[in-house]
Amino acid sequence: MKHKLSLFFLICFVSHYSYSQDVLPSVFANNQGERKWMIYQENFRALYRILYNEAAEQLDKRSAYVSAIQTKVNWIDYQQTLKQEYRASLTKFKKTPLNTRITGQLEREKFTVEKIIFESHPGFYVTGCLFVPKERQDPAPAIIYCSGHSDNGFRSEGYQRSIINFVEKGFIVFAFDPIGQGERLQYMDETTGGSKIGGPTTEHSYAGIQTLLTGSSISDYFIWDGVRVIDFLETRKEVDMNRIGITGRSGGGTQTALIAAYDERIHAAAPECYITTFKRLLQSIGPQDAEQNPYMSIKKGMDIPDLLHMRSPKPTLIVTTTHDFFSQQGARETFEELKKSYNALGVADNIQFTEDMGGHQSTKKNREAVNSFFMKSLNLPGDPTDHEVNLFKDEELWATPTGQVASSLKGNTVFELNQRYYSVRNLPQNSVKNKIKTTAGINFHRKFTAAVFTGKFSKGETVIEKYFIENDKNDYALPVYIIKKEGQKTQNVVVWNHPSGKEKLLGEATLMNILNAGNVVVSADLPGIGELYDPGFKGDGFVQGVPFNYIFIANLIGKSIPGIQAESIDLLMQFIESNDNFNDATLNAVAEGTLIFPSLIHAIFNNTFKKIAVLDPPPPSSYFLETKFYDPLLAFSIVPGSIGSYDWKDLFAFLPHTSVKIFEVKNKQQPEKIRQPEIVDFLRR
Structure with a gap:
């Protein structure tokens, strides 16, 4: 064009x-040099202001409704309504064979690592590693580790530190690559091996728009990957399926909240550096990349705290830092609201909150708080101290020969999944308007x-x-x-x-x-x-x-x-x-x-x-x-x-x-x- x-x-x-x-030429110029009408100097932000004002109005109505919920029965009714709405968009997915393969194994003194590939949809490959402690309970509790927006997925230094600390304390850990990260680029450049589109948030958003235009969100695919991860853990005799935890920071915190809200097999969840409210998010840094925006969720009456309301009364720890770009005020307000549903259901101690000085990062204090949380909620006593660990090189943790599904397995991408799950709705003309x-x-x-x-x-x-x-x-x-x-x-x-x-x-x-x-x-x-x-x-x-x-x-x-x-x-x-x-x-x-x-x-x-x-x-x-x-x-x-x-x-x-x-x-x-x-x-x- x-x-x-x-x-x-x-x-x-x-x-x-x-x-x-x-x-x-500006209609706002008063023709005295470059001066403009004072009251309209910020008018160029009109589009965001229109959108924010509408969002705030809808969110205020939701808050007023939630504030009026008092009894246990009413909280359970609200929770069931949320779950029904939240799960509706994933009914298009059916569980198909995982076709799991173990492509390699690594040995450490205290644990082994199995390199895993499975299919969350036919031909849509998920790459990850299963960390198994050599000394462990039988069966042992497992933690699913969700990665934030790192190019190399769970292999980044900060994520490996948490993963290895968990496994050395006796937890089985499964860490997997999110869509568009690690070995799962959706738009790989065969010449460079990198993305033709950009970094993780760009990959998510570019694929996410195609999904959004068909009437759903790419968050559906992120959630379903998590569901199939749990299905994979069910195939492992070492894992105690009654003691499943999930955690992750940033985008991994988003995945933690999304997956744990959907799948009731997750007992304990610790989203880190993500939880806030939509109002504080939109007031501050604005909406984030595609998977953090479920289709029409605010319009449907949902806010970020509702992802955790759906989990009540199961143990949840909100992990935060004072200077995170995800509004800390929103995190505090979320915690105060969640106390109401957990108190009404008689499990006030099952909703917890930890805060440390810092930016968008995992701090030692917070890591130890997460360790303690999982040790208690998944019944694995021990020392919660965060230790220095020896890291793996990225390529050591590759599940594919080339480090990319696209070049090793020629698998499907979100683009192909959209075509698979897209359906034409032949509306009568009188319904189109x-x-x-x-x-x-x-x-x-x-x-x-x-x-x-x-x-x-x-x-x-x-x-x-x-x-x-x-x-x-x-x-x-x-x-x-x-x-x-x-x-x-x-x-x-x-x-x-x-x-x-x-x-x-x-x-x-x-x-x-x-x-x-x-x-x-x-x-x-x-x-x-x-x-x-x-x-x-x-x-x-x-x-x-x-x-x-x-x-x-x-x-x-x-x-x-x-x-x-x-x-x-x-x-x-x-x-x-x-x-x-x-x-x-x-x-x-x-x-x-x-x-x-x-x-x-x-x-x-x-x-x-x-x-x-x-x-x-x-x-x-x-x-x-x-x-x-x-x-x-x-x-x-x-x-x-x-x-x-x-x-x-x-x-x-x-x-x-x-x-x-x-x-x-x-x-x-x-x-x-x-x-x-x-x-x-x-x-x-």
Whole structure:
């Protein structure tokens, strides 16, 4: 697509245009140097503010509900409701043969290490190592160790230290590689042996978007890997299945909480440097990579503490540090809330909390607290002291010959699993609109309150009036240009919201042809674009310049980027309808690139435009199922959960068949020769 790289790269203020009287192009400039309207200096963060405000409202409702739960019976009812909702998305998975193989063995004085490969799904390989103490109880308790976001998985120094300390104290330990880490890269470069996409969080998020668009989360795959790990432990006679523990730090803490909430065979869980609340998380560092964002979980009434409520009354230890980037305040609030459910179930001592000075790290004090916790809860008395240990080299702990499943076994990836578990939902036409509302999160609830004129400037033959639009929620102001020829009287209005922002539109050759045909063009910067683009927002889902974290938080609250942009178009249309200069004008639209979906969503619910010219359409949604290395920017043009239910072309059925026409750019070098006469003629008729 011509503009595919511009949505999140465009800087809103350019200097190469020659504007009359040196008027700045920003609608927020007060034309006194670089100064802007004071109250709107942070307005470029509009998209995150919209998302956070909605999340906070939903989370406050959930907190009020949970605060009212008092009795044991009510807590059990709440817990069962959570479990039913939480487990529903994993019913698509069936247990298949593990096909376990032991590919090697290492000997240490106090323990042995077996290198393990099994299949959590057919052809989807999990790599790990089983650490077995030579002196142990028979059968012995086992700890599942989940790795955080390290390139080398459980082989990193910090994780090995905890693993070997556990095994030297008599615990059997199974440590495995998460998806996208260690030996399980999903996008391996055969030349370098590394990832073509990036580090672990990038691998998770890139694969996670493909999963999200089909209506689920990659967290399902992470949880299922953990379930199959427990299935593997059941095959080992050394393991006492009544004494299973699980722990891990950071991303490993996430996996610990997710897996332990799902599988009741886990008796004791100690998530480290992860537990907080969604509210504190979104207030501070924002949503994290894909597996930490279960599909629409906030919308469904779930918060991070609910992962631990589901475990009550089983032993749980929350492991924290004072300066972790996962909000410590959120961890403390979680602990206080969890006391209520554990107290109601009569096991107050089974929910524990440890805190030490430090950043996002495992401290000696915390490691010893975890040792003590497992020794007590899994009934293995001993000395909890954390000792120095001799580490293995990475390659010593490889379960595959090459250190990568992709090159050794040619196994499946999440990309193939998405195809396997994807199902088409042939919805009747009368159900499609409702499906769009529920997946895109449409709610045209903002009311136009004022249009603030902030000046005008000229460029060539055009005059551009600048406005920002205020609304009754006062959460952001929508930047708008009204573009016309000098002295032109309004005949028709063409709404053209450009994927790269309204200022970029001024350089489009087609613009003058549309103006010369007697049209006035109205253009807004929708959230995430132009003056509503935040250049500082990245997050750990930042893939090839595109911040997927916006998509993750939107989906958590049951909304979408196209849906939010459609709501902004509604605000723009309220402004146009209130403008006396446009009373008798015919309204048409140009919908382009990544803004086609939001434009059509608005149109089918509001029937505002007589005609819509569709330029540079994105590929069909099946593209994300068929294309392993997809264009990240295109994900912003698709509603999560829509694949298999509806595509952007399906929205045409709700519009008069003469009102929409697609104009594809056949000549990328000279698109104006293709576009101008045809588009203008279509809008004129």
